[in-house]
Amino acid sequence: MTVCASGTTADDGEPPAPPLPPGPGGVSGSLVITEDGGYAARLTRSADAADRWFPERWTLDGPEPYAVPLPGPRPEEPGTEVQPMADGRVLVRRPVADRHEFSLVYPTGPRTGEVRLGALDQGPRTARWSLLPPAPGGTCAYALGADTDLSRVWRVAGGAGPELVAEVPGRCSGGAWLDRTGRLLALDRTADGRTKAVSVDLGQGGAASPLLQIARDSTDRLVLADPDSGLLLIRSDAPSPGLERLGWGVLGSTLPVRFPDCLRLPGHRVAPFALQPGQALAPEECGVALRIDGPRGSWLGVWRAASRTVRQLPPPPGWLPGSGLWTRDGELRLPYATRTVPCGVARLTPAALAAAHPSTPPPATAAPGRPAADVPVPAPRAEHTGEPPPVRSRAAEDGRNGSSVEGQPHPGGVTLVPCGPGSGVWPGAGAVVGVGGHLRPVPLQQAPLTGRVPLGG
DSSP: OOOOOOOOOOOTTOOOOOOOOOOTTSTTOOOEEOTTSSEEEEEEEOSSTTOOEEEEEEEOSSSSOEEEEOOOSSOOOTTOEEEEOTTSOEEEEEEETTEEEEEEEEEETTEEEEEEEEEEEOOSTTOEEEEOOOOTTSSOEEEEEEOSSEEEEEEEESSSSOEEEEEEESEEEEEEEOSSSSOEEEEEEEETTEEEEEEEEGGGTTEEEEOOOSSTTOOEEEEEEOTTTOEEEEEESSSSTTSOEEEEEETTOOSOOBOOGGGOOTTOEEEEEEEOOOOTTOGGGOOEEEEEEETTEEEEEEEOTTSSSOEEEOOOTTBOTTOOEEOTTSOEEEEEOBSSOSSEEEEEOHHHHHHOOSSOOOOOOOOTTSOBOOOOOOOOOOOOSOOOOOOOOHHHHHTOTTOOOOOOBOTTSOBOOOOOTTSSBOTTOOEEEEETTEEEEEOTTSOOOOSOOOOOO
């Protein structure tokens, strides 16, 4: 699963990290991958003089990955979004004048077939439109149209035509699926000057209820969610007002949200883009793939809540930044495109990931949307043994707001920053609890409540 996380600001007085390029389906070349990892799609452009934009479908579940171009009679505009479906077709959202047209395209011999699904009016000029992440099962697809005071979720594929399935007061963004049935959808809702994650039940007419509220006045966004383990990746300014930090929690747990210090890289932008599925009873062992952006480009980070470090690796040449998926057995797969390999997938086994040294490698990057040159990828260095025990500050032991967790120098000269389950905890964080299929925040030290709390206007 890929995601384009919301922005934040660099901390500790460092210069701000460069902004992320357009997200999945945009002109950056990032792939959108189906929930089962079978297909992927991106908007790319031809290498000839015509320089035309067109959808491209990748098949990932065969013996070798391969790509199929899907050009239409007219070139696509850069604002077009694409999304793969489980049957191999590709959903296309085209902004045209004052409306959005939706189609399914697919290969038919030397040509591209197309099934038109209908169109939706743009609505107010302030409305923002986007495709939501691929739904579980891959038979339906959804679009979000968000205005200042009201957001609408539309089922644009998998039915007789565009169908309104939910209306949520406020301006919504983001999007993450909370279950494997495609019923519970999380959105970041902005209303009354505050942004909070809410859950939307598409099986009950789009009924919405609070999902995450760490502090009353904090900004609390849900970045990624894993339905198997319940692991939630959260971006919030609760521990540092005015500065959003990356944290984690577990759906259904009464423990607070944690904000590990090792996920803070001053002057860099850290964005989770894939979670390891299948870790039903071990959310702290669930692998998290991170895209790290800094002055030197983009590279890869791997983190688990139970570990003390972010392991940083050089990406494969031509990596489509922010694209990738985990397998259930812990293999991380990263799509890439180079001049000689226009469709490739690099596979990082659990052993290779465990051997990666927690240092910052020199990234090898290419211009967004263009193939990279074939450059050898440095082999991960074996981690040294004999790591001294971490030393925590008194503030960290007390669990105070803004706690600083210090690290001892690694024998190899690299400083490891501890970030275990007990560090970086902000005591005012609220727990996220699921009750009877409904999701709502529950204050710490209180028993789970029942019923639904509807959202106000």
